[in-house]
Amino acid sequence: MYKIHCMNPIAQVGLQNLSSQKEEGHSYEITADVEAAEGILVRSASMHETELPKGLLAVARAGAGVNNIPLDKCAEHGVVVFNTPGANANGVKELVIAGMLLAARDVVGGIEWVKAAKDDADISKSAEKAKKNFAGTEIKGKKLGVIGLGAIGVKVANAAVALDMEVYGYDPYLSVNAAWSLSRAVHHVTNVEDIYAECDYITIHVPLMDSTKGMINAEAIGKMKDGVILLNFARDLLANEADVLAGLQSGKVARYVSDFPNPTTAGQKGCIVIPHLGASTGESEDNCAVMAVEEIMDYLENGNIRNSVNYPSCDMGVCSKAGRVAIFHKNIANMITKFAAEFGEKGINISDMTNKSRGEVAYTMLDVEEVPTEETIRALENIKGVFRVRIVKG
Structure with a gap:
């Protein structure tokens, strides 16, 4: 019997696959005792201070990011760490599109005006005068640059094509599967500076590594078009947000849309900050749970490894x-x-x-x-x- 510990709540649609295996000659038990665990399912809980159980064989992250897991330490102990790339891609894609629309049209400002004017008996008439303060632009015909063409980046690029945007994509490590999935209408560029120079909107979808940390900085922003709109639904540390704020103050950057609230950007003028809702849909949580459970089961039962981040x-x-x-x-x-x-x-x-x-x-x-x-x-x-x-x- 394999014992599995859940460090966060995991969608039941995934966990039920563990119990169903009893009928097929395999047996699993969900345990509250992490020390007894051979497999761990985790979402956002930090494992950096957790002592790895002696019998631990695998950790499956129900999501894409693995910053909360000590990858090298796990590798040295022969503990395989899995993630679930693509399982939440559609949920993030839809929020990126929403972020572009919120940046193009001051919908948030308009909603806040309506809230403030709720006691105005003649609010409809007042709105006709006030709405010019929240006017925006359409995204049709605008140029979108997608940096990183993984599961999410490809979906964002294809959705933007469907919205009649002119889309540029950059990824020096484009996989065969991603290339097959990418719309032919996307302009594949080989230099990220082409995106900086050409695009009205830039959205970043790369993993956080030493080589990508702070890649959206003063130097990169200086190469961008005046009034560029930046979207960050990958990791806040991919952008030097102090440099982004300086760009907003100078007018070089028109809007910064982020899914990662922090003291640097929260409440700042020109920043639309969302409380990390990218994968917060019932469908994404279900997909991640199912995929994480399938990965850990195949590894425990057969030794097969797919979607590991350390092996x-x-x-x-x-x-x-x-x-x-x-x-x-x-x-x-x-x-x-x-x-x-x-x-x-x-x-x-x-x-x-x-x-x-x-x-x-x-x-x-x-x-x-x-x-x-x-x-x-x-x-x-x-x-x-x-x-x-x-x-x-x-």
Whole structure:
């Protein structure tokens, strides 16, 4: 029986897949005791101060961002961390479109005026005079630059095309799947500065890394069109928001729309700050929960890894042999040779295997025709550079 701990509330539509597996020969238990957990499901709870349980095998984040999880620490302990890219993409896409409309038309200002004038008996007549203060522009025909063409960026680009915007997309690491999904009407540019120079609206959809932190800064803003509208529904730290405020004050930036409230931008003139609602839809939460549960189940039962952020993708399907051994190790030379030697010494035949690497770590799965003994497992664990060994099937 695998024990799963939920660090945040997880949608029942996902959790019910765990209980349904009892009928198929697998067994799961939701436990309140994190120390007993072999799998953890998490949304926003921070795990950086959490001591990793000794038996923990996997963490699945029901969402895309993993800033709340100690990835390197997990990797060194052979704990696979999953996320759910694309599961909340439609919810975020719709809010980005709403953000563009809110920035183009001062709907928020108009609503606030109506609230303030609620006691005016002749409010309809007053509104006709006041509405000129909230006039805006249409987004049709405007140029939108999408920085980052992942699951969300592609959906935003395609939706903007459908709204008759001229769309430019930038992503030096564009995946094959994203390329197939992207509308042919999107102009794919190879230099982000082309987006800065050409676009009326710029929306950013890249992961937060050392290389992307603060990429929207004074230098980048200086290359943009006067009156540019910036949208940030990815991570607030992607923008140097002090520089953005300076751009707003000078008039270089017309609006800054962010889904990340903080003391820098909250209540500032020209800032439309939303309380992190991007993925806050029932549909997104359900999709993320289902995807996270499916990932953690496939890993626990078969050793397969997909959508991990700290280990490589690796899929050998369902094991049909006597046993499957999963080995987490450093990405260094001769490791496979050493593994094979241990099995050969014990007279155990390897019928199938795969090895994948990601940066400094690697993952090897071997299907064997005889279930390895504890002695064999200990021998593998004692190989220098090995983090963890587990029997997935046997």
